[in-house]
């Protein structure tokens with residue numbers, strides 16, 4: 001059964017082109033637009049709808065400080081307009097797919113409608129999000145709409161932060177958190193409705209949740225428990241795949257959006273998308289009023305920081321209002337991420353530079369223009385070598401629509417695609433789901449912890465067989481499961497599920513008391529969870545490398561990172577200290593946050609928090625107890641251990657991949673190069689590199705992981 005409730009479809013959105021002629025000189029460049037929007041009219045409309053004061057201190061008031069009538073805004077949303085018919089459908093069906101335009105009100109309104117209609121009584125409505133920033137900001141918005149304190153009727157639960165209470169009825173949570181809850185209760189009995197939002201993202205966690213809710217629904221029916229309603233939502237999903245998976249369940253199409261988004265495509269291809277983005281920013285900046293904010297999609301932290309510096313420099317000489325540039329990426333401390341939702345002073349323009357964490361679900365109220373570079377940084381994984389490949393790729397059409405959908409949420413907007421219409425048409429409709437290209441160890445552990453059998457578990461797309469086998473073997477060798485054929489969790493495995501981190505690292509923390517080094521292991525794991533802590537600006541490279549010397553340990557990168565973290569903790573004026581020492585304050589603050597969360601899990605598990613002091617071999621052995629598969633040996637012969645500095649040395653990993661030490665690593669120039677190393681990551685770019693490396697004694701492997709060491713010996 002397909003219902004159509006409104007008439008404006010995505011295919012009817014304006015698709016226009018912009019001509020991007022000379023991009024050589026930012027200030028002189030001029031772009032030509034067809035059918036430009038009328039800025040005066042737009043301003044009038046915007047002043048009526050923007051802004052709301054939220055109870056977390058984030059002020060979303062409109063640029064001209066006219067408070068938003070939040071209830072009036074609600075009532076204009078396409079979902080609200082069709083609420084009666086929609087609720088009828090929701091009552092009728094236990095499983096359904098809802099497709100609706102970005103910004104139509106799916107995520108904020110549908111849970112409220114269900115709650116208000118008292119379809120719910122003592123049970124809770126869960127709404128999952130692939131990303132924590134979306135879960136938090138949506139919960140804050142819905143709490144404001146429902147005039148309630150966050151954490152009471154409306155709450156959220158994300159990694160390291162649970163803002164819910166026994167009165168919470170509408171709960172926004174990351175898919176990872178719901179997966180954790182399924183470990184304790186695979187039937188998810190406290191929920192009467194589970195809404196799996198942004199289904200198109202197809203993260204490993206959501207793919208597993210699709211199967212978990214399907215089984216929970218069936219089992220609850222068989223056990224005559226309260227029924228579970230499952231709603232799958234997105235603006236851009238592959239409906240057929242989901243429909244097949246959920247036994248031809250009904251699909252509801254909600255068409256229509258509140259404000260139009262005009263799409264402009266570049267008329268020519270750009271070799272340098274960062275440069276094209278900066279040019280576009282300044283052209284729009286010079287021609288549009290302040291408080292028309294911009295959202296620019298880039299691929300990662302380093303790129304964001306480079307563009308941020310460029311913008312700040314160019315802005316000094318450019319016409320237009322003052323600019324506030326806000327970065328937004330996953331590794332940014334939560335408080336810094338939420339800065340993006342803070343109101344900018346009147347007369348100022350906010351430019352948000354984001355990775356794809358801002359691609360779906362979020363509303364950043366005053367975003368008028370989206371600038372879409374059309375690329376994303378994606379990790380893929382090779383099962384046989386364990387190598388990760390980090391590559392910048394063209395994003396899918398679905399991602400393009402989602403990005404454009406971040407404009408037009410509180411007023412009409414536009415999306416500038418820095419790629420041609422022809423390029424867009426040639427792109428994949430959807431990216432391949434994560435489950436077919438990423439390591440599955442964490443998800444397998446959670447799945448087994450829920451008592452499910454990985455070999456019969458229902459999935460929309462099956463991961464490659466060798467990927468499942470490799471994950472099960474690793475879990476067995478980590479001691480998390482008893483065997484690979486009919487796996488059951490061991491006591492250690494059960495404890496590992498208490499940590500929201502990769503099982504290799506939870507094993508490190510759980511083994512740390514044995515080596516008397518939990519203090520140090522916590523700091524190291526935390527700092528490794530954050531992005532690069534070293535800041536090496538190109539123009540001050542020599543100076544930055546000189547300063548780095550004071551942290552360097554001859555044992556390698558891990559102890560060097562620990563030295564940095566310890567010094568950071570002692571520094572009284574942290575920001576200033578980081579600046580002087582060429583360190584990234586945001587990333588170290590993030591590590592600090594993560595450490596305190598990991599510490600509280602260790603305390604819950606009653607692990608003794610002791611320190612190994614200067615006996616750092618203990619810490620490296622402990623690290624090896626979780627990362628034993630990440631060992632590499634210097635190749636004998638030319639280029640191997642005997643051949644001059646380590647920079648030229650070649651290593652072979654336990655999985656047989658050949659790689660060199662990464663040039664940014666401490667051991668890159670060690671003489672003689674270490675015979676055996678432990679690495680955190682095997683990265684393929686143009687060459688293969690071992691990243692974050694420490695020297696280890698070859699016999700340690702035998703001591704910490706005898707079974708694995710035996711297997712390695714027989715393979716070598």
Ligand SMILES: Nc1ncnc2c1ncn2[C@@H]1O[C@H](COP(=O)(O)OP(=O)(O)OP(=O)(O)O)[C@@H](O)[C@H]1O
Nearest residue numbers: 102103104105106107108109141235361363365409
């Ligand atoms: N934080 C916010 N501040 C201001 N307005 C907001 C906020 N969050 C939501 N809104 C308003 O509510 C509308 C609906 O948002 P909602 O997230 O429910 O849409 P959606 O259909 O789920 O979109 P998407 O598919 O992009 O996730 C937005 O377009 C915007 O007008």
